[in-house]
Amino acid sequence: MTQPSHFDLIVIGSGPAGRRAAIQAAKLGKRALVVERGRRVGGVSVHTGTIPSKTLRETVLNLSGWRERGFYGRAYRAKQHITAEDLRKRLHITLDHEVEVLEHQFARNAVETVIGAACFLDPHTVAVEGAEGAAIYTADRFLVAVGTRPYRPAHIGFDGDNILDSDEILHLDRLPHQLVVVGASVIGVEYASIFSALDVKVTIVEPSAGLLPFLDRELADEFVHDLRDRGVSLRLGCKVVAAVAEGPGRCLVSLDDGRQIRADMVLFSAGREGAVQGLGLDACGLACDARGRLAADKATFQTEVPHIYAAGDIIGFPSLASTSMEQGRIAACHAFGEPSHAPPEFFPYGIYSVPEISTIGMTEEEARERAIPYECGVARFRETSRGHIMGLSSGFMKMIFALETRRLLGVHIMGEGATELIHIGQAVLNLEGTLDYFVENTFNYPTLAEAYKVAALDAWNRMPRQQLSQRVADLVVEQARRAVGD
Incomplete structure (x- = not known):
């Protein structure tokens, strides 16, 4: 043998x-x-x-x-x-x-x-x-x-053509006119927003009260506003009790509150x-x-x-x-007994929706739960020159800093290039950097990365002056003078 x-x-x-x-x-x-x-x-x-x-x-x-x-x-x-x-x-x-x-x-x-x-x-x-x-x-x-x-539960009538899971959606032989996405998971949200960009009428059904609960709430709310502005319907707090195909391109989704939704395609993405x-x-x-x-x-x-x-x-x-x-x-x-580093405490999380979402570190809710005195700074992409050049009407960056140490606690981004931009915040966060870094350093102009400086200055403006170093205070005053001179 x-x-x-x-x-x-x-x-x-x-x-x-x-x-x-x-x-x-x-x-x-x-x-x-x-x-x-x-x-x-x-x-x-x-x-x-x-x-x-x-x-x-x-x-x-x-x-x-x-x-x-x-x-x-x-x-x-x-x-x-x-x-x-x-x-x-x-x-x-x-x-x-x-x-x-x-x-x-x-x-x-x-x-x-x-x-x-x-x-x-x-x-x-x-x-x-x-x-x-x-x-x-x-x-x-x-x-x-x-x-x-x-995950494919028994009450969903998967048929590989009209009612699909997230693997089958990649092999479409037609594009739907109306799509129901069951489950606002990361995968569900990504596909819902992608098909919405094709002008497909999308309805998201989610039993929870909100989307993506692990995100900073302000970021999630901004994303929901963007979806609704594009015509995406959100049925939150609703559970699907049945989804059946009544014929080619004819699907019926029944909710636990007695309502029904008709569409020509259903994507089920409630877990794996x-x-x-x-x-x-x-x-x-x-x-x-x-x-x-x-x-x-x-x-x-x-x-x-x-x-x-x-x-x-x-x-x-x-x-x-x-x-x-x-x-x-x-x-x-x-x-094999070889040395290796421990997994980092903070790593970037990317959601490839339209628009992109990326986040690292603490949310504002987590900072409150830990009783950490903090301040936030926000920059909107439309406020940057690069945003104007790109024609961006949405997208924003939120940064959270500890008041006592000025250390960066978290960065949360929604908008074009979010999954690339997050790495600047990742480096500063894991190197225990502070607000000073963003205020003192120069960013390429015009870039979306300038939003880091805008958000940091926004946080600086909100901070009690005794929390700020004299060096940062002097620098901000000098920058303000230059702006007036320009």
Whole structure:
């Protein structure tokens, strides 16, 4: 009987956590194998999640002429008749490129890959069922990074054409005229705003009283105002009790308050669950929660079985591609006794809606809960010269500073380029910088990054003077004099 192939590390799943762990292990001189159940490597991130949804967003913004409507009016279109095929073309090109890059990274680092579904036979052995049959592999250590799949409750009549989940929405053969989005999750909000930019009539149904409760409330309220201004209907505090397709392009959504909504398409995006089906967790001593998630140490990403690690969406919040990559790398380092930094306390959270949202650090509500004396500064993009040049009518930045130390506590941005702009705030926040940095330093002009200075000066103007350093006070006075002179 042929002996099973043995590896130092077997990674189950080739998404952000899995790929980073495997490559890190290879760089440490270890033999690593990546098992991927999909047809190609990349995982959910490349094929149904991060990359496809962001590609769709960029395609919609380009073809619809969204970024130019501030100048030419809401009726402006870069392409008059946009079809589902138009959206798919760019998607396929992007995904092919992402897969090629990942395959090259694996080859360059001598990471072996196998396509098939993995199942634990015992704590150190997996069987992989592929197109050519089953193969057995053993390893000293494992990383489970299988990601998640859309949650599909029984009362939603999924049919893959009229009533869809967030994976199926990427394979549309037609664009809807009216779309109901069930669940104001990050994914739901992103798709709702993307289709709204195509002038699809969108209705969001959410059982909670507001959208995205983890955001700073002022930021969330600003986003809701923007959605409503574009004609998006919000049914908050309502629960969907049934969604059925009555025929091609005819869907009926029933709410718990007795109301009904008719549309030609429904997207259900109320949560996800771990993709652990068929993984044989019992055989290796692991168990998942009701949503299929695994428990792992948040510093090392070890599970309760010491030689088995878990990272990425399968362990729950924050479920970001960026944090998953770091989790995978840290897990691989810990597995082989190599030093690695602890996950940062503050990391940027990006929501690729239209407009973008990005945030880092404390919200105003959290600062109040911790009884930290604070002050806020706000800058609106339309107040900046770059905002005028770009034709922006919405978008704003909010910064929160501690009164006693003037340290930056949080940055919250909604608007064009938010997910890029946030990194300036991230650097200052994690380096324990203060309001002084933004007031004393020069930003390129004209840029949206100038909003940092505008918001910082706004906070300065609100602060009690005894909280400000003489250096900052003198500098602000000098800047005011120059402005008058100009």
